[in-house]
Amino acid sequence: xxKARHRREHVHWWPVLVPxxxxxxxxxxxxxxxxxxxxxxxxxxxxxxxIGVYGLVALYLYRRFGIRAPRRRGSSIRLLGWGFAVxxxxxxxxxxxxxxxxxxxxxxxxxxxxxxxxxxxxxxxxLWRLAHAFILLVLVSVGIGVAIPFPRTPLTVDRFNWxxxxxxxxxxxxxxxxxLVAGFALPGGPPRRWPLPAYPIAGVILVAxxxxxxxxxxAGGCAAGLxxxxxxxxxxxxxxxxxxxxxxxxxxxxxAFTDRLVGFATRGESVEQLESLNARTDLWTFALRAFSxxxxxxxxxxxxxxxxxxxxxxGGGHNAIVNVLVEGGLVGLTLFCMLILAxxxxxxxxxxxxxxxxxxxxxxxxxVFFLVDGVTTEMVAAPANVASVWLYxxxxxxxxxxxxxxxxxxxxETDSGxxxxxxxxxxxxxxxxx
Numbered sequence: 001x002x003k004a005r006h007r008r009e010h011v012h013w014w015p016v017l018v019p020x021x022x023x024x025x026x027x028x029x030x031x032x033x034x035x036x037x038x039x040x041x042x043x044x045x046x047x048x049x050x051i052g053v054y055g056l057v058a059l060y061l062y063r064r065f066g067i068r069a070p071r072r073r074g075s076s077i078r079l080l081g082w083g084f085a086v087x088x089x090x091x092x093x094x095x096x097x098x099x100x101x102x103x104x105x106x107x108x109x110x111x112x113x114x115x116x117x118x119x120x121x122x123x124x125x126x127l128w129r130l131a132h133a134f135i136l137l138v139l140v141s142v143g144i145g146v147a148i149p150f151p152r153t154p155l156t157v158d159r160f161n162w163x164x165x166x167x168x169x170x171x172x173x174x175x176x177x178x179x180l181v182a183g184f185a186l187p188g189g190p191p192r193r194w195p196l197p198a199y200p201i202a203g204v205i206l207v208a209x210x211x212x213x214x215x216x217x218x219a220g221g222c223a224a225g226l227x228x229x230x231x232x233x234x235x236x237x238x239x240x241x242x243x244x245x246x247x248x249x250x251x252x253x254x255x256a257f258t259d260r261l262v263g264f265a266t267r268g269e270s271v272e273q274l275e276s277l278n279a280r281t282d283l284w285t286f287a288l289r290a291f292s293x294x295x296x297x298x299x300x301x302x303x304x305x306x307x308x309x310x311x312x313x314x315g316g317g318h319n320a321i322v323n324v325l326v327e328g329g330l331v332g333l334t335l336f337c338m339l340i341l342a343x344x345x346x347x348x349x350x351x352x353x354x355x356x357x358x359x360x361x362x363x364x365x366x367x368v369f370f371l372v373d374g375v376t377t378e379m380v381a382a383p384a385n386v387a388s389v390w391l392y393x394x395x396x397x398x399x400x401x402x403x404x405x406x407x408x409x410x411x412x413e414t415d416s417g418x419x420x421x422x423x424x425x426x427x428x429x430x431x432x433x434x
Contacts (some may be wrong), residue, residue, distance in 0.1 A: 003141035007219070009355070014064070018057055018114055023137075024054035026107075026384045027173075032164040051103065054384075058110050064119055077346060077403075078119060080339040081395050083113040087335055088301050088383065091328060095300020096307070104302050111392050118396035124190075124359075127397050131180045132193045132227055139202060140178040141165075142209045155316045160212030168377050171218030172387050174210040175369050178203060179225050183362025186233050190359050202407035221372035229365035232351045233358040236322045283308055298329035306376070320374030321383040338380060339395075343367060346398055356401050363394050364402070 019166030029046055092098055093394050119126070152159075159167040183189050184197035192199070210219055246292035286308050290299055299307065304317040317323030324336045344367055350360035370380040370387060379387035 003326060010127050011123070013129075015118055016130045018060070019130060019393055020133055020137060022057060022111065022114070022384075022389050023386050025050045026227065026389070027165055027169055027386050028257055029164040033162040033205060045388065052386075054107050057114065059355050061110075061117055063114055065121060075399050077339070077342050077395050078399060080335065080342055081115060081392060082112055084332070084335040084339055085109050087239075087328060087332055091298060091300040091332070093300070094297065095303050095327075097300075097302055097305065100303040100305070101303075104383045108388065111383070111389055115392035115396045118393070120400050122396070122400065124397075124400050127393070128184075128190050128193065130393070131184070135177050135180055135202060138173050141170075141173065141206060145170075145209070150186075157345075159214040160209060167213040168215050168218070169379070169386065171210060171213045171215030171378075172373060172379055172385075173224070174206050174213065175222040175290075175301060175373065176366060176386070176390055177220040178206045178210065179362065179365045179369060181206065181231065182226055182229060183233075183358065183365065184304075186229070186358055186362075188234060188358045189362065196284060203236075217373045217376035218369075221369040224372045225365035225367075225369035228368045229361045232364065233361035283318055284322050287317055287326045290326050294329055296329045298325070298327045298332050301327055301383070303327050316382070317378040318376060320378050323378035323381045334411050340367070340371070346402065350398070350401055360398075360401060363397055366390065366394055 015229070031044075031046060085108045088108055092101045092105050095101040098161065143161045145160060148162075150161075152161075156167050161167045161170045161374065165173075181199050181203045184192050185196070210222065251353075282411055287304065290303070290307050293299070304323050305315045307326070309315055317326055319332065320336075324333045328336070347364040347367065349358050351357050351364065353360070373387075374380050379385050380391055382388060
């Protein structure tokens with residue numbers, strides 16, 4: 001029995017290694033190049049490595065699990081996730097950049113396949129390990145950014161990042177990691193893998209790095225996610241305690257750090273830059289024109305990466321809804337919005353269940369982060385990046401959360417909000433005690 005348990009623990013490291021491998025291949029670069037070189041199909045060793053990692057993941061999933069009909073009835077969330085991925089792949093047929101879009105479409109299908117296998121083969125404990133591995137990855141990345149600063153572009157010279165990861169992407173890494181740290185640190189949250197003091201220490205490091213990136217969308221999304229998580233994780237009594245503690249702290253912090261908060265919000269930009277959201281409003285004007293040309297099925301996957309380069313010099317929609325609207329039209333937007341809405345509704349239902357309340361609140365905080373951050377960046381609606389990998393991971397995690405809880409997670413809640421230690425089944429059983 002012990003050998004079998006150890007063997008299961010070993011083979012179940014794939015739910016950690018596969019998503020982390022996709023994130024590393026998609027985001028961590030040792031070189032930087034203009035957007036037009038990527039969209040025109042230019043290939044170098046870094047691109048080949050990224051494609052190779054995704055190919056190895058697809059080969060591993062096929063060799064390890066094969067292709068067979070799902071054992072359980074398909075969840076609406078999972079079907080919507082597949083629907084959005086398949087439609088994105090189909091739009092390669094009419095995109096103006098078919099080579100680049102085909103690669104991205106296949107990558108999105110592989111991410112959806114990983115989510116499918118997580119639902120079918122993984123357990124919640126595997127995703128707890130994945131969350132801790134991701135937090136550790138981000139902490140190590142922050143250390144690399146401090147110890148080995150890479151050359152910066154004129155627009156990011158004063159903003160923190162690591163390697164050639166853009167500060168906007170770094171902000172998404174940090175925002176997700178902060179929410180995961182807070183979720184595991186909260187009383188009644190998922191079982192911790194580290195000593196309790198490690199979580200606030202990690203949180204302080206990650207928050208400092210997030211402020212250093214100067215990414216206002218990620219900072220606002222992280223703050224909104226933390227508020228939602230804290231309000232929902234401990235029920236009505238927890239909400240009252242949270243408001244009693246937080247409101248005075250926010251008022252004091254606002255009065256004490258007004259100048260720094262204003263400086264972070266404005267980032268030294270002119271009034272014209274702030275009014276146009278760093279030319280985003282101009283970009284969205286061009287985007288709406290592109291949508292009006294192809295309103296139903298859109299201009300195809302990854303079309304936003306190149307449609308506006310000649311006119312405004314920017315690639316991407318810089319807004320999740322705008323990005324989907326231009327690339328997928330009304331059909332793609334409907335699929336994407338239905339997926340996000342169904343996921344949030346399912347998590348709101350799970351928040352009402354006491355045994356998974358804090359865990360569902362943590363995932364709901366991540367979704368709120370994606371919504372707020374998506375106002376100024378398209379990452380969650382684009383394939384092959386940290387946000388898209390985590391979106392499909394949240395899909396799998398939510399479905400697993402709705403199933404019967406593991407035996408060691410069925411512990412009663414106390415009025416004090418303190419953690420109840422996990423007990424072996426033999427000790428917890430009254431019959432065993434007698």
